[in-house]
Amino acid sequence: MNTHLEALAPRLVWQHFRTLCNTPRPSGHEAALVATLEAWADSLGLPHDRDEFGNLRIRKPATPGCESAPGIVLQGHLDMVAQANTGHDHDFTRDPIQTYENEGWLFADGTTLGADNGLGVAAILAVLEDPELTHGPLEALFTLEEETSMGGALNLAENWLEGSLLLNLDSEDRGQVYIGCAGGADVVVNAQLPSTAIQENEQVISLALTGLKGGHSGMDIDKPLGNANRLLVRVLWALETFGARLINYHGGTLRNAIPREAFAQIALPADEVDDALAMVEALAGTLKAELGSGDSNLALTAERVELADAKPLTRDASAMLLAALHAAPCGVERMSADVPGVVETSNNLGVLNVESGRFHLCALVRSLHDSATDAMAGRFQALFGLMGARVKVENSYPGWAPNPQSPLLATFNARHAELMGREPEVKVIHAGLECGILGSKYPHLDMISFGPLIRGAHSPDERVEIESVVEFWEMLRDLIETLTRSR
The missing domain is CATH 3.30.70.260 (ACT domain)
Structure with a gap:
């Protein structure tokens, strides 16, 4: 299913997104995907654990010589919104998402696509697998039930995460970086x-x-x-x-x-x-x-x-x-x-x-x-x-109070201007990013959120611009390497 995704670039990201599309994961039914990711981590020798709620953490040691670089937490949520067009027979607990391309965009056939937050999760998995990336200590945090209750973030274990920087990959506009969000x-x-x-x-x-x-x-x-x-x-x-x-x-x-x-x-x-x-x-x-x-x-x-x-x-x-x-x-x-x-x-x-x-x-x-x-x-x-x-x-x-003086934001802005030829728009989003909750539990974290271009999230019109995923991946890799070099 969804074999055409293997031909898209960046290859590692789309390979992992294919796994997510083929593994049903509506909110409250993420267990099969968690098991799949744990088996994948074992195959790469990456240590992993779960907190009491079931949130999954996969760790990757620093590239030799980069152990003193600041620890980076890469964060996304595993669940997706389950919405289908009237008359479209789809069981989100059993059926894979069927995707297709049209004029540079990726869609799902009659259902939500799950690019929210599947592409963020896929990019995190690609980072963990990328053999050429230079990085400090990495923690991949995959939360549960974000779309229905923020349950994973609300019940996240305290004193568990070790990093000092957090990259939330659950935003939906290219050329933008988010530094604040609404509570609800x-x-x-x-x-x-x-x-x-x-x-x-x-x-x-x-x-x-x-x-x-x-x-x-x-x-x-x-x-x-x-x-x-x-x-x-x-x-x-x-x-x-x-x-x-x-x-x-x-x-x-x-x-x-x-x-x-x-x-x-x-x-x-x-x-x-x-x-x-x-x-x-x-x-x-x-x-x-x-x-x-x-x-x-x-x-x-x-x-x-x-x-x-x-x-x-x-x-x-x-x-x-x-x-x-x-x-x-x-x-x-x-x-x-x-x-x-x-x-x-x-x-x-x-x-x-x-x-x-x-x-x-x-x-x-x-x-x-x-x-x-x-x-x-x-x-x-x-x-x-x-x-x-x-x-x-x-x-x-809780909401996420903006910090325009964030050193992490300054680094992102500089690298985005260098790579993309333009400075990003710094935004506050009227949506419930998990950053507000994570920041209340880990107040020392310096956080930003960014992602590829997604439209129609939470509806069967959901789609992602394929070219924006290339830009998103390039920005993510470069940011991690820049943060590692600046230790």
């Missing part, structure tokens, strides 16, 4: 809401909102993209005027991916159905006009269905839930006053389900300021607390 928290809302049998005079309508691009809930949150949950809730709220009662709802699958699709069924008086369908048709045009070219393939449909055993929410419960969801924060809340063009605080209504009266919402709040993360989470607690829902704030992780 999951807001999980649950409630059991009253429901009653469908009435004789009620008709069931099934609604589907599809065709959106989706994307990364941090890096893409400021783009002109639609959030399927936000939009379909808006439609349902409008249908309240006809006395609609919500039966079920399913939208989004990951709290850190902007939802591409959402589906719902409602019951409403039969004599209101024609007007309701006409409203949905009109709203489809309104939403498409608002999204414009940013998300031009939106499709909103509604049709009558038979569902005799349906148990819609009571009128009051349905109205209360839709009002709360319609009022809930979603998207960019505030832009940074200190870092131009960077989102400060945002929220993604990632996963929303209603089934048999059980309501579940998982939203992801992000901010450059931990206090703003707490404040946004508090708004959810206040809003949904009004309807008696249980609201928990989970998996909180």
